[in-house]
Amino acid sequence: MKKDVYILSGFLGSGKTTLLKQLLKSLKDHDKKPAVLMNELGSVSIDSDAVDDDTALRELLDGCICCTISEKLESQLQELLLNEDFDVLVIETTGAAHPVEVVDSILSPLFADQFEFRGILTVVDGLQWRNRGDFSPAVLHLMREQIRHAQFIIANKMDLLTEMEQGTFSYELQQMNQNAKVYLTNYSQVSMKDILSLKAQQETLTHDRASIGEHLTLQAVVYTFSGKVNGEAFEEWVKSQPGSIYRMKGYVPLQGRNYPTLFQYSYGMPLFMPGDMKYPTNFVIIGENLHKEEIVHSLQKIDLTD
Numbered sequence: 655m656k657k658d659v660y661i662l663s664g665f666l667g668s669g670k671t672t673l674l675k676q677l678l679k680s681l682k683d684h685d686k687k688p689a690v691l692m693n694e695l696g697s698v699s700i701d702s703d704a705v706d707d708d709t710a711l712r713e714l715l716d717g718c719i720c721c722t723i724s725e726k727l728e729s730q731l732q733e734l735l736l737n738e739d740f741d742v743l744v745i746e747t748t749g750a751a752h753p754v755e756v757v758d759s760i761l762s763p764l765f766a767d768q769f770e771f772r773g774i775l776t777v778v779d780g781l782q783w784r785n786r787g788d789f790s791p792a793v794l795h796l797m798r799e800q801i802r803h804a805q806f807i808i809a810n811k812m813d814l815l816t817e818m819e820q821g822t823f824s825y826e827l828q829q830m831n832q833n834a835k836v837y838l839t840n841y842s843q844v845s846m847k848d849i850l851s852l853k854a855q856q857e858t859l860t861h862d863r864a865s866i867g868e869h870l871t872l873q874a875v876v877y878t879f880s881g882k883v884n885g886e887a888f889e890e891w892v893k894s895q896p897g898s899i900y901r902m903k904g905y906v907p908l909q910g911r912n913y914p915t916l917f918q919y920s921y922g923m924p925l926f927m928p929g930d931m932k933y934p935t936n937f938v939i940i941g942e943n944l945h946k947e948e949i950v951h952s953l954q955k956i957d958l959t960d
């Protein structure tokens with residue numbers, strides 16, 4: 655059984671931990687066994703008390719998942735999969751993390767086929783947003799990115815805004831991301847039913863893949879090669895992909911090589927690194943508005959069964 659993964663995103667202090675506590679309670683009420691991965695920028699964890707002792711917890715301290723410790727994240731995920739019994743993983747990112755890069759780390763070809771990616775929940779602090787002129791352009795850009803890529807936007811701290819400001823806030827959020835559901839909340843109190851009901855949208859493609867849901871902007875496809883791939887045909891395939899694919903990575907079993915080749919692609923730059931180990935031949939594609947069936951079909955064409 656694949657394990658569901660949720661990412662909690664949102665700027666520093668917006669209310670992610672407050673949301674985490676409720677999400678964990680709700681998962682348990684639904685007889686789910688959650689595990690939590692927390693990433694904090696400092697070297698000491700502050701929020702870990704939010705997680706009960708009976709929930710598996712791993713912490714990634716002193717760095718941000720997206721920039722400095724993505725390898726550590728991968729080893730933590732491996733370790734969790736090996737040693738813990740859980741069926742939902744909740745990742746609370748630091749407020750400084752770009753959610754797309756976190757998704758990218760989670761969908762490592764090493765185990766992407768063991769996770770079912772459910773979505774990004776972004777908490778936005780209403781007061782911070784109202785006073786966003788105080789932030790640097792870089793922080794503002796990050797906040798917008800966190801909003802733009804979310805499937806659920808929790809517009810939090812409504813108790814600190816007037817009704818008029820709440821209306822403007824909600825309108826602005828929806829303008830930035832028309833695909834997301836926006837909830838106006840106090841203390842991140844959101845009905846978990848919608849969030850958990852993403853489960854109902856399980857798709858039926860036979861290939862292993864992670865999905866963030868049909869109506870959502872950022873999507874991922876995981877394909878597992880079953881045979882060998884001709885190098886030139888693969889390069890042609892890569893060239894023919896649209897610009898809406900941000901990221902590809904995986905172990906490609908190229909013809910003439912004993913072990914799969916690690917292929918990395920980001921922002922149009924492909925990179926091949928011949929491997930020396932027998933990695934699972936998972937291949938992950940992340941982008942917006944992906945035509946999943948077409949991608950899988952075109953990969954099947956170059957996947958030459960032995």
Ligand SMILES: Nc1nc2c(ncn2[C@@H]2O[C@H](COP(=O)(O)OP(=O)(O)OP(=O)(O)O)[C@@H](O)[C@H]2O)c(=O)[nH]1
Nearest residue numbers: 666667668669670671672749810811812840841842
């Ligand atoms: N007034 C008000 N305070 C809130 C609300 N939601 C959360 N807070 C408070 O805001 C502070 C930050 O909340 P957290 O849930 O820790 O925020 P966080 O996003 O996890 O913070 P970081 O881990 O620093 O990024 C806490 O003191 C909360 O009690 C709200 O709706 N209204």
